[in-house]
Amino acid sequence: MPLPDWARAHGPPLFSATIRSSNEDFEVTEVLGWELSADGEHDYLWIEKSGANTEWVARQLARHAGVPAKDVGYAGLKDRHALTRQWFSVPRWHAPDWSAIAVEGVRVVETGRHQKKLRRGAHHANRFRIVLRGEETARHADELAARVGIIRTHGVPNYFGEQRFGRDGANLALADAWASGRRLPRHKRSLAISTVRSFLFNEALDARVREGTWNTLLPGDKANLDGTGSVFDVETVDEELERRCAGMDIHPAGVLAGDGCELGPDAWRNALDKARVEPGNRSLRLRVADAECTVEEGAATLSFTLPRGAFATAVIREICTT
Numbered sequence: 001m002p003l004p005d006w007a008r009a010h011g012p013p014l015f016s017a018t019i020r021s022s023n024e025d026f027e028v029t030e031v032l033g034w035e036l037s038a039d040g041e042h043d044y045l046w047i048e049k050s051g052a053n054t055e056w057v058a059r060q061l062a063r064h065a066g067v068p069a070k071d072v073g074y075a076g077l078k079d080r081h082a083l084t085r086q087w088f089s090v091p092r093w094h095a096p097d098w099s100a101i102a103v104e105g106v107r108v109v110e111t112g113r114h115q116k117k118l119r120r121g122a123h124h125a126n127r128f129r130i131v132l133r134g135e136e137t138a139r140h141a142d143e144l145a146a147r148v149g150i151i152r153t154h155g156v157p158n159y160f161g162e163q164r165f166g167r168d169g170a171n172l173a174l175a176d177a178w179a180s181g182r183r184l185p186r187h188k189r190s191l192a193i194s195t196v197r198s199f200l201f202n203e204a205l206d207a208r209v210r211e212g213t214w215n216t217l218l219p220g221d222k223a224n225l226d227g228t229g230s231v232f233d234v235e236t237v238d239e240e241l242e243r244r245c246a247g248m249d250i251h252p253a254g255v256l257a258g259d260g261c262e263l264g265p266d267a268w269r270n271a272l273d274k275a276r277v278e279p280g281n282r283s284l285r286l287r288v289a290d291a292e293c294t295v296e297e298g299a300a301t302l303s304f305t306l307p308r309g310a311f312a313t314a315v316i317r318e319i320c321t322t
Contacts, residue, residue, distance in 0.1 A: 015136035033124025040115030075120035091120035161311030256280035
């Protein structure tokens, strides 16, 4: 099922390009954002991996350490088809020798200690370096530099990336199956719910982008404090709120659908109500920190930092088609 071509905020794509020509063309480096305690019952491993997904690496670490896979911690799932760097935590029950581990595509760069297991979402941000390959990149070098400058200043719509919806939108069919009452394994049920909420959020964000209000507060909105999950109600928009929104300190927030939300088709709404999914909020605008680009013949390299939970494809789609 093809996905909609959700609206872009900063104009049409400048060119067409290929990403992930190799794993090294798509680098992701986790930014933990806090210091390890240097003691405790958990080894922390700073791992560089290529062509391997996070869950698989966690299982290899568990096997080497002689612990259950569920006791290995990581802050977020990183792409398989990429060169990524992230932290893992492993209990020190058997004092494993990490210099002896040999796993294809995996390198232990650094080790440390901490008192607690690394939990999902515990990191602060991710740093990206992405190579866009295509014959048109050099010809559009000036326009690309200008577009990146706009993105650095104004951010981008905080869409969920296409990978959330599966290849060719296949997860939408799974969402429909779940909403129709089909019994699914727990992990597929969770995926279906996530797909529903993400799609409905993107649809609502698309409407705000088309209205030109994705980056401004409206009466009745919720405002999201930049870089956090904190939101507060906006009854009226005064000069102070306008100033804070213009300065990227706060952003308008949209609804992540759940029980009682009047969003989407009846079948989806009824299924969310029946499952008692708690509604949530997500910023409509995504701050893109430290955005830079360099251009050479046949390729452009983008680098930028995004908060956890954000998708690099939300930035790329404001620049080119892939």
